[in-house]
Amino acid sequence: MRTVKKPSVAVWKFASCDGCQLSLLDCEDELLAVAGAIRIAYFPEATRAMADGPYDLSLVEGSVTTYHDAQRIQQIRNQSKLLISIGACATAGGIQSLRNFADVREYTSAVYARPEYIETLARSSAIADHVKVDFELRGCPISKHQLLEVVGAFLHGRKPQIPSYSVCLECKRRGTVCVLVARGEACLGPVTQAGCNALCPAYDRGCFGCYGPAESVNAPALSRRLAEAGLGVDARMRLFRSFNAAAEPFRRESEALEQGR
Amino acid sequence: MKVRPRDFPREDSARASSAASILARDALPALLAALRTRGYQLVGPTLRDGAIAIDRIDGESDLPIGWTEEQDGGRYRLRRREDVAVFGYTVGPWSWKTFLVPPETKLVTAKRDAGGAFTVDAGLAEEPKYAFIGVRSCELRAIQVQDRVFLEGPYVDRGYRLRREAAFIVAVNCTQAAPTCFCVSMRTGPHHETGYDLVLTEIMEGQRHEFLVDAGTERGRELIDELALRPAMIADVEGAEAAIDRAVAQNGRKVVTDGMRELLYRSYEDPRWDDVAKRCMSCGNCTMVCPTCFCTTVEDAADLAGKEATRTRKWDSCHTLEFSYIHGGSLRPNARSRYRQWMTHKLATWIDQFGVAGCVGCGRCITWCPAGIDITEELAAIRRSEEARHGGH
Structure with a gap:
């Protein structure tokens, strides 16, 4: 061109x-x-x-x-x-x-x-x-x-190929064993938008949610699972309240957790 | 055309015949070496990142000897065994799909020259020749399910066909099952039926540690002959049968398959879908780990100068919004509609589409769902829900 x-x-x-x-x-x-x-x-x-x-x-x-x-x-x-x-x-x-x-x-x-x-x-x-x-x-x-x-x-003049699905798809494609399921790590991957090629789980860390909420987020469901894995209410609130704290689904969940303390 | 390339007619009684041989535990490296000599890249279970994962391996020492795992809904933990079993575990996060349908495949590269003409490289590279070590019965059935997708009908997937036809399958009969297993319900295991080159059953009794080995193909038979194994006695075969029976008894989940398809067709509006939507995160893990899920998407990319473009095929998931996006929006806008679509496809519409269920009872979707959603429990709940509606009938 x-x-x-x-x-x-x-x-x-x-x-x-x-x-x-x-x-x-x-x-x-x-x-x-x-x-x-x-x-x-x-x-x-x-x-x-x-x-x-x-x-x-x-x-x-x-x-x-x-x-x-x-x-x-x-x-x-x-x-x-x-x-x-x-x-x-x-x-x-x-x-x-x-x-x-x-x-x-x-x-x-x-x-x-x-x-x-x-x-x-x-x-x-x-x-x-x-x-x-x-x-x-x-x-x-x-x-x-x-x-x-x-x-x-x-x-x-074309549409950018930027996926809005979860980090989990990137983890599975690149062959990273799920840190949440296999080790009980606190991981925001299931509710976070892909884009980083699942960087943190590939280095044994849970996802910090840098890319913000994925297209359809069920934050309360993840929160319940993290609670079952032993993560306290305060830690869960802080997990949702970081770089994307004000993004709507994360904000709602962290506020719900804050009220539930 | 029948598409199970290595379906091998094999009578049930063959299992109890003296056609089988005994491979000493010490001779396992020789078996793997013989495959390597034949030019196969070995792929098998190995320890990686806190799990037993399928990966390229060099030989016997890469196998997770003496390891096993605990599995349940949304939970997996690696555990040491008290013995040195070679195949003393079940299935991990990835299936053989990873090698037969790679997560990402470059399909086409196009380059534009100064004159504006395109050179297209359709990427018809040589495909690797794999030997799959330790394929479980449910997994082989899953491969056969994918055969119907990629080999049957007018459009044959070239890469899949080449990889599939080349693959040498060393199957293993399970001698233990996980709490998430339901192959017995799905009639997909734990006993191998057809489709393998070799099948092993690990026998551990006291000091004895051997494999009962049987061939399913001519090339499998040749390998056995080359290793000069001793023929199996009836007692060996019975010992192996007893070991496999343990896995039958240990199947931790059960599914009532009778009328399953019709039940799901009657249950589009069942309130249980709302219930599962509260737990489902639409993360797509179930589809990634499922050994029969075959959906891919195709992405085009170009460099900034507009001189080079690539087309890549990637694993896709029906749990994303993009998957059902058509002009104006997504057909399945919420977790309720997406989970319903996925499960109904697995257990009902798949049967109409391919003649078999899309679920082989391996339990991966249960273990690797971060929310611990259990397809067997969801089906049972839908059945209960209908029974409650028609109480007394």
């Missing part, structure tokens, strides 16, 4: 650790192909060049946690033909959404010497809570393979 003009891509950061946008620079072998296929118009993490919009594609990392960011995401949406949110912060609010379960003023007064300098929202929210998002790419961090797949699909 000969593209007359390379599509322009902007990479934006909101409340986040930068890990997801670094996945783009992590592409190594594919980096030249990426550079050949797109024009990086705005990507402060990678280049000083900052071209004005509009942009063909915006990749948005991070969650909205301040008044300023809530306004900024509107401007970005207005300048972007296509907007893809990347990573657990952008798609679910991230680990910083733990504030959603507490009083953020208490947090700021505990952490900052001068809490009155801190201007922040009571909740951390996903990009899609504020603007229309064309595609949500999950993960904490995202997988570079999935990022390339999404960018490639965008370039060629």
Whole structure:
């Protein structure tokens, strides 16, 4: 395919650790192909060049946690033909959404010497809570393979092949023995979306749920099984309350467990 | 065309005949070595990540000698045996499907040259020649079920046919069963009937440790002849029979198969489906571990430059939303409809489709379901549910 003009891509950061946008620079072998296929118009993490919009594609990392960011995401949406949110912060609010379960003023007064300098929202929210998002790419961090797949699909005008089924399918395909069934490990795999190629169970750990809830989640069923395997109510609550704590099915389960303590 | 390639007519009484031989425990490495000499890649049970899994093995020392397992709904634990049995366990998380229908297969690669023309590589590579060591009766029946899918009808799967025809099957009669086994109910074991090249029965009595071995094919017979085994006595055969009878008695689950298909056809609206939906996580594990589940999906991928495309076949599951997605949405939008579809296919519609049930009673879906859902219990509950509705009739 000969593209007359390379599509322009902007990479934006909101409340986040930068890990997801670094996945783009992590592409190594594919980096030249990426550079050949797109024009990086705005990507402060990678280049000083900052071209004005509009942009063909915006990749948005991070969650909205301040008044300023809530306004900024509107401007970005207005300048972007296509907007893809990347990573657990952008798609679910991230680990910083733990504030959603507490009083953020208490947090700021505990952490900052001068809490009155801190201007922040009571909740951390996903990009899609504020603007229309064309595609949500999950993960904490995202997988570079999935990022390339999404960018490639965008370039060629096709649907990205990003599965929304559970991590279990990836475990079984790659030949990892189930850590939950064979060892009683606390594992969120059955309720978590695939995409990492079942990384943690392959290294003898239960799934931490980095990719957020799978397409159809039965969190209470998993919770019951983990209880039977000896995991206490507090540990189960914390399991559901991590990088994707504010994702709806995980939030509901952790709140139910919290109330049941 | 009958598609059980190595169905071998074999009368029941043959089991009690002197056609069988005795393979000394010490001679097992020689049997495996003979297979390797013939160019087979050995595949058999081996210890891996806290389970007895089927994998490529080099020889006898890779077998889980002296190991066994505990299995129950949603639970599996590896255990040491008190003896040094070679085949003293049942079935693990993967079946031979992993080798006959690999989880991921690259089907086609297409490359575009500067002029825009495509070169297509249909990936017709040579297929590996496997010797499967320790195939249980339920598993062989499952392979025969998959034969109907991949070999029968107008569309024969080339790769499957090549792998299947090449595979040398060293079957093992179970001498113990798991609490999750129900081969007796499904009439799929524990006794091997047909389809193997060799069948072994492990005999351990006091200091004695041997295998009763019988051939099911000409190439199996040749191997036995090459090893110069001593012929089995009637007492050996009886000893093996008694050992297999233990596995019959130990079958931990039971299924009433009479009228099973009609029962499920009458039970689409049974409230039990709502009950199982509360426990089912739609994770798809049951379909991945099932030795007869054959569904795959085909995924296309292209590189960023649009110069190379690949088409990959992957194991798929009817428990995903994508599986039944058609324009506008998924036909089976909830766990109720998906579990019902899966179980009804296994125990009812499969019979209409392929002439046999899609369940061989191996119990894998029970053990490896993280929620511990038990297909035998679900069927029994549906039966009870109907009986309660028609109480007294």
